[in-house]
Amino acid sequence: MPAPASIPSPAPDTALVLVNLGTPQAPTPREVRRYLSEFLHDHRVVDLTRWLWCPLLHFAILPVRSPAVAKKYASIWLPGTDGGSPLAVHTRRLAQAVQREMPQLRVVDAMRYGEPKLASVIDRLHAQGVRRVLALPLYPQYSTSTTASVGDVLEKATGVQARMVEDYHLDAGWVDAVAGSIHDHRATHGAGEHLLFSFHGLPQRFVDAGDPYAHHCEASARAIARQLGLDDGAWTMSYQSRFGREKWLEPSTAATLQSLAERGLRQVDVVAPGFAVDCIETLEEVAMMLAEDFAGHGGTLRYIPCLNDTPAHAQALAAIAQRALGDWR
Numbered sequence: 001m002p003a004p005a006s007i008p009s010p011a012p013d014t015a016l017v018l019v020n021l022g023t024p025q026a027p028t029p030r031e032v033r034r035y036l037s038e039f040l041h042d043h044r045v046v047d048l049t050r051w052l053w054c055p056l057l058h059f060a061i062l063p064v065r066s067p068a069v070a071k072k073y074a075s076i077w078l079p080g081t082d083g084g085s086p087l088a089v090h091t092r093r094l095a096q097a098v099q100r101e102m103p104q105l106r107v108v109d110a111m112r113y114g115e116p117k118l119a120s121v122i123d124r125l126h127a128q129g130v131r132r133v134l135a136l137p138l139y140p141q142y143s144t145s146t147t148a149s150v151g152d153v154l155e156k157a158t159g160v161q162a163r164m165v166e167d168y169h170l171d172a173g174w175v176d177a178v179a180g181s182i183h184d185h186r187a188t189h190g191a192g193e194h195l196l197f198s199f200h201g202l203p204q205r206f207v208d209a210g211d212p213y214a215h216h217c218e219a220s221a222r223a224i225a226r227q228l229g230l231d232d233g234a235w236t237m238s239y240q241s242r243f244g245r246e247k248w249l250e251p252s253t254a255a256t257l258q259s260l261a262e263r264g265l266r267q268v269d270v271v272a273p274g275f276a277v278d279c280i281e282t283l284e285e286v287a288m289m290l291a292e293d294f295a296g297h298g299g300t301l302r303y304i305p306c307l308n309d310t311p312a313h314a315q316a317l318a319a320i321a322q323r324a325l326g327d328w329r
């Protein structure tokens with residue numbers, strides 16, 4: 001029977017896959033080690049020669065980091081049958097929210113590392129009759145370490161045509177959604193004296209080699225601040241979650257908060273617009289550890305949650321996907 005005219009015609013051969021980084025299956029040293037091992041073996045993430053990196057990874061980093069990081073995951077793990085790692089739970093709920101915005105096609109979630117594994121999700125969709133897969137990596141700002149790594153998996157996909165949204169760091173709907181969430185948070189909880197945009201960091205070497213990530217982060221922060229009508233002095237941007245010893249993008253979020261405290265600021269709002277959903281880096285590192293450090297300086301750090309599965313986020317991502325599908329002829 002033909003579909004009624006008011007309902008968008010179904011496109012069962014097309015699927016939208018929201019792809020996130022990945023996360024451990026349980027907050028245990030064993031599962032964290034399994035996850036970190038897959039993640040940190042990706043040449044896109046760590047490009048050191050294997051004979052140097054593998055011994056370091058297997059004999060030093062994984063044995064020491066896994067139990068320490070497992071404790072951090074345990075401190076943010078969501079309880080209940082629907083619970084789990086916040087990154088996995090929020091990504092799944094976000095895919096369900098986008099599905100409600102796009103009833104005409106299949107919307108699913110997948111992870112670059114761990115489960116549900118992107119390659120397996122594509123195989124399953126193919127077995128179910130899907131022929132076109134649009135991947136939307138949940139990284140607003142493009143980086144070779146994240147977005148291009150999703151592209152590597154898509155290139156190997158067989159039986160389907162696969163495309164990817166490269167970035168959405170200046171998408172008007174997304175900028176609006178982030179600015180709206182900051183505005184609403186400040187209306188409910190009060191506005192701090194300063195707004196800090198904290199992005200995940202990256203080795204400076206990547207940017208020097210042409211990775212546009214830092215430019216994208218700067219452009220996102222400027223666009224959101226403009227949308228909020230903030231004066232230049234009312235906001236700053238910084239980079240968090242440094243890993244290893246080499247030089248990463250600066251200034252760091254920790255050092256920035258310290259200098260804001262030294263300038264006498266006591267109420268700082270922190271938002272993390274590089275993260276589509278809350279995860280260990282926002283919940284444990286910013287909302288717990290950095291907030292504790294800032295309290296040690298006599299201040300209050302108010303963390304503004306990621307967009308997660310809010311309607312504004314789902315609508316912005318649906319519009320981005322719709323545009324990409326419209327261009328796919």
Ligand SMILES: C=CC1=C(C)c2cc3[nH]c(cc4nc(cc5[nH]c(cc1n2)c(C)c5CCC(=O)O)C(CCC(=O)O)=C4C)c(C)c3C=C
Nearest residue numbers: 021022023024045069087143145146200202243279280281
């Ligand atoms: C060389 C190391 C890393 C690079 C480069 C890197 C880039 C990068 N990462 C994200 C987003 C996320 N990273 C997350 C966790 C995480 N990141 C690294 C290392 C690098 N990231 C590690 C080792 C970890 C795991 C936690 C830890 O051991 O400290 C997460 C959260 C995952 C979760 O389960 O909650 C996200 C999201 C971006 C956007 C990015 C480059 C721009």
Ligand SMILES: [Fe+2]
Nearest residue numbers: 041054057058
């Ligand atoms: Fe190895």
Ligand SMILES: [Fe+2]
Nearest residue numbers: 021200241281
């Ligand atoms: Fe990371």
